[in-house]
Amino acid sequence: MIPTKKLTKDQAKHLIDDIDKLSAPLFDELIAKWKNNIVDDFSFEYNELRNKVIAVYKESKPFGWYETDLKVGFALYREFNPANGFSFVLASDDDIWRYLSCKVFPDITYERYPTPEKEILEQGGHINHKRFYSHTRRIWLKTLWWYIFLSWQGSEAETYDVLRRFGVDTISDLIERTGQGYRLALYRQLMYDYSRVKNKNTDLFNTIQKQNLVNCRTTEPALVKDAEKGYLGMLFRQLSIEIDDVDRRTNE
Amino acid sequence: MFFYPTLTDELLETAGFSLTSYIYSYNVNDLDCRLIGKGKNVVKFDDDTWRIERDGLRIRRSIVIEYPEYLYGKSGIACEDAELGICIIWTNKTLKQMGTILPGNTYRNEASSVYEFDYLFEPGTIKGDLCLETQLYIKKAAEKILLGEESLMNDEGVKVGVLDEVHLDLGSMYMEFPIAEINDKKLPMWWLELSDWSEPQKDLFDEDSLCIYLNTAYELCPKMGETVKYADVLIDIITTVYVMLYRKVSDCGCLANTINDVDLEEGSISKILYYFKDSCKTDIDFSTEERMHKTIWMNVADMINGGDD
Structure with missing residues (x-):
């Protein structure tokens, strides 16, 4: 059974706003935990998925962001696969991706997009809201899944063979x-x-x-x-x- | 604007087009259960036992062209030697997807051409809304272009006329708006957030462009869900939102194009506002903002309270 816990936009906003409001020492403490991939406030159903994705993330990171995006995208696609019942309707549900971004994978989402939007920065915030939850076509993990889905060539190997030559801009150009x-x-x-x-x-x-x-x-x-x-x-x-x-x- | 002849109302009549209404149904234990649609341009279904995400949707219709020969040649829209086809282009705005449906069966009945469509949207594939646009297109290009046919479109796959357009409202009308719920007594009961768009004829009508916030901290706040609670409040909210949107579109200098469907991209803010205006039973009076508010309210009330069709 594919876990599909949800976080509404409002819930995600509250959660991220709370992080933005953390004092400097508390925020540093949180980042130190995230750097060590310590995240524990999520449903146990996601343990296996998280372990797989984090392992892929760490393996591919030395090869650059695009390679990391691709490999994380494939790891998500393997679990959230249309053949396993992850329908178009579910894949389009931002609340499912918000749960994944904000609860299950905040550490790597933050590391991938550490710079908040200008207005958030001006208000003393730390988190890139669009990439975590607020912008439907920019929620990072969602864009990766859709990038793989829209590019699918019949197998992971064939899809990778097609995508490996591109760059991070191709993801946004395709999705947006x-x-x-x-x-x-x-x-x-x-x-x-x-x-x-x-x-x-x-x-x-x-x-x-x-x-x-x-x-x-x-x-x-x-x-x-x-x-x-x-x-x-x-x-x-x-x-x-x-x-x-x-x-x-x-x-x- | 097209630089080649496309289907006109006159040609539609001369060629003797006859389009059946869509038959909508879904499958339960191998039984084909009919769905009765209400409305003409915007169709709604009242069947509580059916859910599009779970049950899918089957659509069927036939199109007959009694005198197809009028569509060909220099007074028509395709060369004598070309072949026209009919397809249904579907768009599901909520899930940002689209596709093409070809007739399952095409045959000649004496001089007439008959096109029969039968298509199943599988469960889990569409949600929220569905637009079905029946189009004429160049199926096969002419090898020989006769004298006088030079201005006719002769590229395969090019659309040369819309036969009709039907919108299915698969949620409730107000759910077409991007809506977010919040719970905070320090904030208003509802508000509209508009992002920094300036090209409503192109900018998409989605959460990135606009969002209605409903504050559930207030008892009278309409709740999102299958049934509408506090419908009168919802009618006021939706009315005000439309007025604000038309005002902003007007500020962008796009009101005339928006209400006349000129150069509007499918799925854009202006296109959705055009569909709304087009589906209104009472004409919206755009002469002043107060009149606009009053006439929009009459239509929204009619849609939400379910007027007779």
């Missing part, structure tokens, strides 16, 4: 540009095709996403010849983007 909504098949094909792009630069994925949103106003990718694959071929040609001739899926 929803348009009318996510077209799952299109996004999965897009991530695969983008992994075959020869010369990637930091703005390229963003440019693709923007043009895609414009095109989708008139064109429905699933209805183009060869569906999403055909549509993306047109989109890449439109933007003069070259991709590797070799399609790893077909070896053509």
Whole structure:
């Protein structure tokens, strides 16, 4: 049974506000605990998940934030898997992610995003509220799960093979540009095709996403010849983007 | 605005389109249970035994084009040699997802073309709302473009006309607003928090743009849930929220576009305000803020109290 405890926005806000209000010595004490990954105020059902995620986090951290994001995302996806009943409805429920961020994984969420927003900092706060609970498309653990889900290529190995070449900006560019909504098949094909792009630069994925949103106003990718694959071929040609001739899926 | 001909009301009539209403149902122990929808543009279901997240939703409808030949050629919307298709594009704003439904069965009945749709949204896949937009699109591009057809769209997958649009309200109307509950007697019973948006025609109508805070520390505060408690208070809150939103949209210089559905992105703040205006039985009077408040109240009251359809 997948644990799906919830924390409402208000409950999360109170919890984080309380941390923001801690005196300097008490806050330092809390951070010292978090640095040693000591977190105990969560339901026991999450023990196994927490141990797995923390182990992955520690292993991947030396390889940079993107690698860490990916590996934590996969670890979450393994547990909160659609095949195990973690439905679209549950995955979209911010309260479930708020519980995970604020109760189960506050230590690594804080370490990943240690800088609070400007206005929070000005009020003497310490915590990045958006990444913990307040911004639906920026709750860190939620973005990682969705990044894996929207990029899924059929297996973890194939998905990793596609995603390993990208960077942290790709996560936000994918998650935050929803348009009318996510077209799952299109996004999965897009991530695969983008992994075959020869010369990637930091703005390229963003440019693709923007043009895609414009095109989708008139064109429905699933209805183009060869569906999403055909549509993306047109989109890449439109933007003069070259991709590797070799399609790893077909070896053509 | 399109730079190629798209379906007009006149062409819709000439081509003899006939669209059945949707049949909605769900499955219980292999029995197909019908759901009766109330409302025309915004459909609601009163069946307490059905829950979309648990039971899913099956939709069915047929579309007949009696004289499809009028859609082709220089006076139509596709080349003689092209093929038009019909699809339903669904959008589930609450879960930020969308997809395309193709007809399960297509056939010719004498001169008419018939398209039959039958689609199941599995349990756990949608929640809150569902928009079903039936579209005509270029299914197969013409290889030969005849004289006079140069301005016609001939790219596969491009949409060339909306046949109709139906919105299903799968929660209660006020739940379409992002709502957060708090419990603090030092704060007001409710308030609206608007983030710093300036492009309502593009900015999404979601929690990142706006949020209604309901303070449960007050006994009269409407509670979130299946049934509406203190409906009169809720009507006042929702009315005031709409007035505040229209005012802010007006401050951004977008009121005219918003109420006329000009250049509005799907899921944007303006688009939702347009849908609301469009679904009102009593026209909203935008001439002054007081009149706007009064006419919005009449509609919100009607929606929440469940007027006759």
